[in-house]
Amino acid sequence: xxxxxxxxxxxxxxxxxxxxxxxxxxxxxxxxxxxxxxxxxxxxxxxxxxxxxxxxxxxxxxxxxxxxxxxxxxxxxxxxxxxxxxxxxxxxxxxxxxxxxxxxxxxxxxxxxxxxxxxxxxxxxxxxxxxxxxxxxxxxxxxxxxxxxxxxxxxxxxxxxxxxxxxxxxxxxxxxxxxxxxxxxxxxxxxxxxxxxxxxxxxxxxxxxxxxxxxxxxxxxxxxxxxxxxxxxxxxxxxxxxxxxxxxxxxxxxxxxxxxxxxxxxxxxxxxxxxxxxxxxxxxxxxxxxxxxxxxxxxxxxxxxxxxxxxxxxxxxxxxxxxxxxxxxxxxxxxxxxxxxxxxxxxxxxxxxxxxxxxxxxx
Amino acid sequence: xxxxxxxxxxxxxxxxxxxxxxxxxxxxxxxxxxxxxxxxxxxxxxxxxxxxxxxxxxxxxxxxxxxxxxxxxxxxxxxxxxxxxxxxxxxxxxxxxxxxxxxxxxxxxxxxxxxxxxxxxxxxxxxxxxxxxxxxxxxxxxxxxxxxxxxxxxxxxxxxxxxxxxxxxxxxxxxxxxxxxxxxxxxxxxxxxxxxxxxxxxxxxxxxxxxxxxxxxxxxxxxxxxxxxxxxxxxxxxxxxxxxxxxxxxxxxxxxxxxxxxxxxxxxxxxxxxxxxxxxxxxxxxxxxxxxxxxxxxxxxxxxxxxxxxxxxxxxxxxxxxxxxxxxxxxxxxxxxxxxxxxxxxxxxxxxxxxxxxxxxxx
Numbered sequence: 185x186x187x188x189x190x191x192x193x194x195x196x197x198x199x200x201x202x203x204x205x206x207x208x209x210x211x212x213x214x215x216x217x218x219x220x221x222x223x224x225x226x227x228x229x230x231x232x233x234x235x236x237x238x239x240x241x242x243x244x245x246x247x248x249x250x251x252x253x254x255x256x257x258x259x260x261x262x263x264x265x266x267x268x269x270x271x272x273x274x275x276x277x278x279x280x281x282x283x284x285x286x287x288x289x290x291x292x293x294x295x296x297x298x299x300x301x302x303x304x305x306x307x308x309x310x311x312x313x314x315x316x317x318x319x320x321x322x323x324x325x326x327x328x329x330x331x332x333x334x335x336x337x338x339x340x341x342x343x344x345x346x347x348x349x350x351x352x353x354x355x356x357x358x359x360x361x362x363x364x365x366x367x368x369x370x371x372x373x374x375x376x377x378x379x380x381x382x383x384x385x386x387x388x389x390x391x392x393x394x395x396x397x398x399x400x401x402x403x404x405x406x407x408x409x410x411x412x413x414x415x416x417x418x419x420x421x422x423x424x425x426x427x428x429x430x431x432x433x434x435x436x437x438x439x440x441x442x443x444x445x446x447x448x449x450x451x452x453x454x455x456x457x458x459x460x461x462x463x464x465x466x467x468x469x470x471x472x473x474x475x476x477x478x479x480x481x482x483x484x485x486x487x488x489x490x491x492x493x494x495x496x497x498x499x500x501x502x503x504x505x506x507x508x509x510x511x512x513x514x515x516x517x518x519x520x521x522x523x524x525x526x527x528x529x530x531x532x533x534x535x536x537x538x539x540x541x542x543x544x545x546x547x
Numbered sequence: 548x549x550x551x552x553x554x555x556x557x558x559x560x561x562x563x564x565x566x567x568x569x570x571x572x573x574x575x576x577x578x579x580x581x582x583x584x585x586x587x588x589x590x591x592x593x594x595x596x597x598x599x600x601x602x603x604x605x606x607x608x609x610x611x612x613x614x615x616x617x618x619x620x621x622x623x624x625x626x627x628x629x630x631x632x633x634x635x636x637x638x639x640x641x642x643x644x645x646x647x648x649x650x651x652x653x654x655x656x657x658x659x660x661x662x663x664x665x666x667x668x669x670x671x672x673x674x675x676x677x678x679x680x681x682x683x684x685x686x687x688x689x690x691x692x693x694x695x696x697x698x699x700x701x702x703x704x705x706x707x708x709x710x711x712x713x714x715x716x717x718x719x720x721x722x723x724x725x726x727x728x729x730x731x732x733x734x735x736x737x738x739x740x741x742x743x744x745x746x747x748x749x750x751x752x753x754x755x756x757x758x759x760x761x762x763x764x765x766x767x768x769x770x771x772x773x774x775x776x777x778x779x780x781x782x783x784x785x786x787x788x789x790x791x792x793x794x795x796x797x798x799x800x801x802x803x804x805x806x807x808x809x810x811x812x813x814x815x816x817x818x819x820x821x822x823x824x825x826x827x828x829x830x831x832x833x834x835x836x837x838x839x840x841x842x843x844x845x846x847x848x849x850x851x852x853x854x855x856x857x858x859x860x861x862x863x864x865x866x867x868x869x870x871x872x873x874x875x876x877x878x879x880x881x882x883x884x885x886x887x888x889x890x891x892x893x894x895x896x897x898x899x900x901x902x903x904x905x906x907x908x909x910x
Contacts, residue, residue, distance in 0.1 A: 206585075206587070207587065207588040207590065207787075207788070208584060208585050208586055208587050208588060209579065209582055209583075209584055209586045209587075209588065209790060209794070210584030210585065211588075212579065212790075212791060213579050213584050214584075216572065216575065216576050216579065219572055220572075221571060221572055221573030221576050221577075222569075222571050222573065223571055223572045224569070224570065224571050224572075225570040225571060225572065225574075225760075227570065253783070254617055254783065254784070254786055255783040255784070255785075255786055256783075257780070257781075257782075257783035257785075258782065258783025258784070259783070261783065287780075288780060288781060288783075289777050289778075289780045289781045290781070291780065291781030291782065291783070294781050295658045295659070295781055295782070296658070391787055391788075397588075397787075397788050397791065398786040398787050398788050398789075414652050415652075417620070417650075417651060417652045417654065418620075418651060418652045418653070418654030418657050418658055419620075419621065419654065419658070419782050419783055419784075420616070420617065420618040420619075420620035420621025420622070420624065420651075420654070420782055420784060421617070421618070421621070421782075421783060421784070422618075422620070423617055423618055423761040424570075424754055424760075424761050425570070425754075425760050425761050426761075427572055427575075428575060428760065428791030428792070429791070431572070
């Protein structure tokens with residue numbers, strides 16, 4: 185993971201602008217300290233820890249039932265499998281940059297024999313028009329809110345409602361990849377249940393904006409929940425004890441849910457700082473959640489030493505990595521969390537002023 | 548889980564004879580207290596926590612590489628899938644009471660399209676003769692040591708060697724379900740590596756005799772390990788953080804591995820106490836690990852109130868459940884762990900004397 189100069193320089197900064205904090209085992213220790221040691225483990229999906237949390241999440245998402253999973257990869261494949269079995273069609277639609285397409289080693293195909301129909305594009309969201317052409321082709325449409333790999337973009341809520349209505353009309357199940365659902369609620373000005381009401385099944389994650397250790401919830405009708413438990417067993421995810429993930433999910437959910445509005449506003453502010461710099465632009469130009477991408481019209485090789493200098497001079501760390509997008513362009517992702525508010529504004533503005541100077545100097 | 552009189556009576560006893568202790572979150576808190584909070588999380592299978600533990604386990608098992616999995620269900624399906632792909636045969640052989648056949652909702656078939664050939668019987672182990680008839684039929688033979696569902700029986704080490712040689716001759720991969728591998732080493736008087744040398748791939752668990760939270764290791768050649776990581780991702784088991792299971796596995800491995808000989812000897816002693824009681828017999832008659840089954844020639848309905856009385860009179864708890872095997876027979880499983888040694892011998896012998904009297908009275 186390390187041994188990389190930019191990563192090491194970032195790790196030495198006093199003011200990293202992204203995330204909640206280091207992913208060390210103290211994160212779990214802090215959460216467990218809130219619970220008494222006598223509390224009984226969940227046992228293969230039963231017991232108060234898991235049943236209580238599932239009930240709480242079902243309520244928040246406005247669904248009949250919720251089931252805790254060790255990962256979203258598992259939860260989502262299973263949701264799509266259940267929809268395919270119900271509809272008798274082994275195809276689902278999703279975005280070409282969705283998690284199942286690019287991060288899961290084709291598990292949906294290899295384990296479930298399900299093939300995707302790709303909708304939208306590598307530079308745009310799935311639109312109502314895309315969905316209107318789907319008739320009869322797929323069992324399920326998966327929408328990711330926000331669409332992470334294109335900077336965390338969102339459809340207007342009106343378009344989302346139209347997509348949902350269109351799916352219902354055509355008998356297509358609508359599944360929400362809500363890995364960052366809570367992060368988009370301040371922009372939509374909706375409750376989680378109001379957004380989820382447009383979907384037939386919903387997955388949410390606990391280690392993005394919530395900042396837990398790992399784990400996911402799949403919510404939907406009672407039949408889907410029961411069937412998902414059978415598939416959880418088949419996948420090897422029905423662990424004797426999932427409480428390390430459940431307790432930390434619950435702990436950080438309570439701690440950070442109230443902050444989602446602040447993270448969003450801070451992301452808008454921070455994107456503004458980036459966009460004032462030469463050769464830099466953010467995607468989206470104005471964030472609609474706590475996340476956005478920062479694109480530079482500069483090669484990774486040229487930007488990296490400049491960032492390392494910046495970190496050393498200012499103590500402000502912008503990113504620990506750069507990803508190439510072309511010979512003279514690269515980008516990185518920002519997720520605003522607890523750390524942003526800890527940076528003195530003066531230090532932050534000074535860092536962006538220096539960044540702009542450095543970028544001007546290499547023009 | 549509770550709300551059952553026998554379970555509740557068992558939970559009130561001062562001297563439960565089975566297991567290490569309660570499965571509460573204190574088990575994890577104790578383990579984490581041994582580590583500094585600054586220790587970095589593993590990240591998607593990388594980092595010192597997971598890589599270090601995998602290297603340690605590969606060494607102990609005498610295999611090239613080891614990979615940590617959240618569950619044995621996942622690890623074993625994946626091992627069998629890899630052997631099937633390598634051999635070009637979608638069939639494996641295992642015992643009719645093996646974990647894959649009775650506890651995994653046919654995951655091996657539903658996710659991997661693999662069919663089993665059942666060897667051995669519901670009352671006996673897989674023999675060399677069974678294996679000799681397998682030629683050309685299967686990619687892999689799975690052996691579980693000890694065979695849990697028939698009381699934890701074991702083949703002689705000589706027969707195990709002959710089965711291994713037979714498999715190699717016939718080009719059949721031999722996979723070890725070693726959920727309780729460390730528990731059988733004192734009987735075999737072999738090291739883990741000596742046993743594993745007979746197998747091409749090995750799974751071990753950390754929440755049986757070791758007493759961790761959950762988690763498993765799959766070990767084998769380097770190619771199998773690498774391929775298993777791809778399947779781990781597909782199954783949804785490549786979590787961003789598996790350290791709650793890894794750190795507790797390592798902690799309790801160090802604590803309990805030295806006790807395996809004692810647990811085994813205590814199981815032999817305890818089985819002797821059961822066998823002196825009327826209408827009771829153990830399977831095996833003399834245990835070969837820390838586990839055995841206790842069979843009663845009495846219906847569950849007649850034995851249960853008698854056990855509840857016994858627990859209340861003596862404070863010694865024998866089991867929290869009974870499983871019917873017929874109209875006038877039932878059984879339960881014993882796994883000797885830390886708790887057995889904590890029972891004053893006088894209390895233990897008194898409890899068995901009273902049990903024998905009670906059983907005589909219902910004849």
